[in-house]
Amino acid sequence: MDKAYSRGRILIMLGVILALIVVDHLNSPTFAFNSGQGNVQTALTQRDESACAPCGAPCPSTRN
Amino acid sequence: MSESAVLQAGMKPSAWIVDRFVVLTALAGLGVLGGLIWLETAPFMVALFAIGTVLGMALYHGAFGFTAGWRNLVLKKRGAGMRAQLMLFALSSLIMVPMLYSGQAGLVGAVAPVGTSLVVGSFMFGIGMQLGGGCGSGTLFTVGAGNIRMVVTLVFFIAGAVLGSIHLPWWLDQPGFDPVPLVNTFGVSGAIIVQLLALGLIARWVNRVERKAHGTIERNELLWKGQEHGVLRTLISGRWPFTWAILILAAGNALTLGIGGSPWSVTFAFNVWGAKALEAVGVNMSQFEFWQWDYPAMALKDSLLTNIPSVMNFGLLLGAMLAAGLANRFNEASRNRPQRRPLLAAVVGGLLLGYGARLGFGCNIGALFSGISSASLHAWIWFACAFAGSFVGIRLRPWFRLPE
Numbered sequence: 247m248d249k250a251y252s253r254g255r256i257l258i259m260l261g262v263i264l265a266l267i268v269v270d271h272l273n274s275p276t277f278a279f280n281s282g283q284g285n286v287q288t289a290l291t292q293r294d295e296s297a298c299a300p301c302g303a304p305c306p307s308t309r310n
Numbered sequence: 311m312s313e314s315a316v317l318q319a320g321m322k323p324s325a326w327i328v329d330r331f332v333v334l335t336a337l338a339g340l341g342v343l344g345g346l347i348w349l350e351t352a353p354f355m356v357a358l359f360a361i362g363t364v365l366g367m368a369l370y371h372g373a374f375g376f377t378a379g380w381r382n383l384v385l386k387k388r389g390a391g392m393r394a395q396l397m398l399f400a401l402s403s404l405i406m407v408p409m410l411y412s413g414q415a416g417l418v419g420a421v422a423p424v425g426t427s428l429v430v431g432s433f434m435f436g437i438g439m440q441l442g443g444g445c446g447s448g449t450l451f452t453v454g455a456g457n458i459r460m461v462v463t464l465v466f467f468i469a470g471a472v473l474g475s476i477h478l479p480w481w482l483d484q485p486g487f488d489p490v491p492l493v494n495t496f497g498v499s500g501a502i503i504v505q506l507l508a509l510g511l512i513a514r515w516v517n518r519v520e521r522k523a524h525g526t527i528e529r530n531e532l533l534w535k536g537q538e539h540g541v542l543r544t545l546i547s548g549r550w551p552f553t554w555a556i557l558i559l560a561a562g563n564a565l566t567l568g569i570g571g572s573p574w575s576v577t578f579a580f581n582v583w584g585a586k587a588l589e590a591v592g593v594n595m596s597q598f599e600f601w602q603w604d605y606p607a608m609a610l611k612d613s614l615l616t617n618i619p620s621v622m623n624f625g626l627l628l629g630a631m632l633a634a635g636l637a638n639r640f641n642e643a644s645r646n647r648p649q650r651r652p653l654l655a656a657v658v659g660g661l662l663l664g665y666g667a668r669l670g671f672g673c674n675i676g677a678l679f680s681g682i683s684s685a686s687l688h689a690w691i692w693f694a695c696a697f698a699g700s701f702v703g704i705r706l707r708p709w710f711r712l713p714e
Contacts, residue, residue, distance in 0.1 A: 251456055251641040253331055260339055267343070267614055267624075270586060271350060274613035280350055289612035290351060298489060299422035299671045300680075301578055302605030303478065306423050306486045 332635030362625025370633035371548035372555025387523030389516035394552035419684030422671035425486015431669025436699020442659025446576035446673030454630025456641030470664020472584035490687035575676030579619035655710035
């Protein structure tokens with residue numbers, strides 16, 4: 247049976263996604279920190295315990 | 311039924327064909343991305359990536375779709391999918407509510423405010439589920455399995471999520487009140503009992519609907535019954551009984567909480583992906599209030615590899631791809647060129663899903679599954695409103711020429 251997809255397109259798609267992830271990472275504070283740059287705040291150690299919702303939204307009472 | 315039993319009956323089990331290209335590509339993707347996460351972040355992120363991968367496989371092999379389960383109940387009056395979801399919520403409540411309220415530092419539940427934003431958002435999300443063809447996790451695992459129409463849904467899901475993030479502060483200014491953790495009112499045991507009672511009542515209603523329409527309740531999908539192949543082959547190549555998926559999904563969410571500090575969520579990552587894309591073309595996202603709040607601001611600024619929902623979503627996509635390759639069904643749903651109206655439904659549905667998820671504080675995973683697992687009142691309101699929206703979406707499907 248014929249394949250329902252093109253191998254080339256899949257490899258290109260995944261390659262593009264991987265490239266975007268890598269470019270994003272190379273421009274990030276985490277990469278700077280890993281490269282020896284100090285005084286960089288990275289998201290890895292951040293906790294969101296003070297927020298009112300998982301997306302970081304404040305509470306309605308705070309807004310009032 | 312075991313393979314030997316089938317052979318004894320004089321039948322030949324179908325040959326097991328694996329799509330080697332898809333399997334090897336998915337494994338290579340998992341290896342490269344996993345290695346990058348290992349090198350650049352921390353071991354716990356690799357663990358979350360692996361959990362995301364297993365969850366993707368479970369969603370695919372278990373065919374665990376919230377959307378189809380709700381639609382089957384409304385249209386076909388069949389409740390197996392819905393009962394599976396209720397069982398999942400009950401099991402997760404039993405595991406995760408005590409975990410969250412054990413007093414261990416650093417664990418945050420999926421609790422959220424109750425108000426206009428939640429009601430409107432979850433209702434819109436419900437419509438979007440039926441038009442877009444999946445919820446947050448459903449969209450991801452079908453995209454991972456190569457469904458082209460769902461890629462369209464995902465792109466507009468992301469667009470809708472970013473638009474929702476820009477509008478969310480306005481919606482939060484409308485009537486509403488702070489989160490209501492049921493544990494504050496009933497205590498840990500009381501909250502679990504109240505939730506189990508509520509889930510039991512819904513299950514009873516589902517059973518009544520099914521029995522009224524068909525005379526009996528179909529429970530085959532919940533049990534190991536009538537499987538074409540043996541346990542090992544079914545485990546690797548599907549299709550799993552719902553109970554297997556329930557166990558994996560419940561364990562996966564509990565592990566995510568234990569390792570990552572908060573329950574499983576999917577759609578926040580879509581916000582970050584969309585916002586990063588807009589920033590890449592010159593839009594300053596930090597001018598919008600949502601992106602000034604601590605958590606979104608930090609997620610936008612830092613690498614995707616440090617964002618837990620993103621890392622788990624990458625795992626989920628590749629896990630579903632791997633599962634589809636093992637089942638030799640990659641891209642199977644996209645053999646025919648998509649028609650215009652179903653594509654329009656994917657666009658409209660995707661936008662509603664994204665916008666609704668942001669206003670409703672998540673999707674079926676982040677708001678409903680993780681919300682009930684955190685004993686938060688908002689999850690129950692989300693459930694009711696999304697189901698009502700889903701009902702409307704089901705009625706709209708024929709116009710978009712979407713199959714039942």
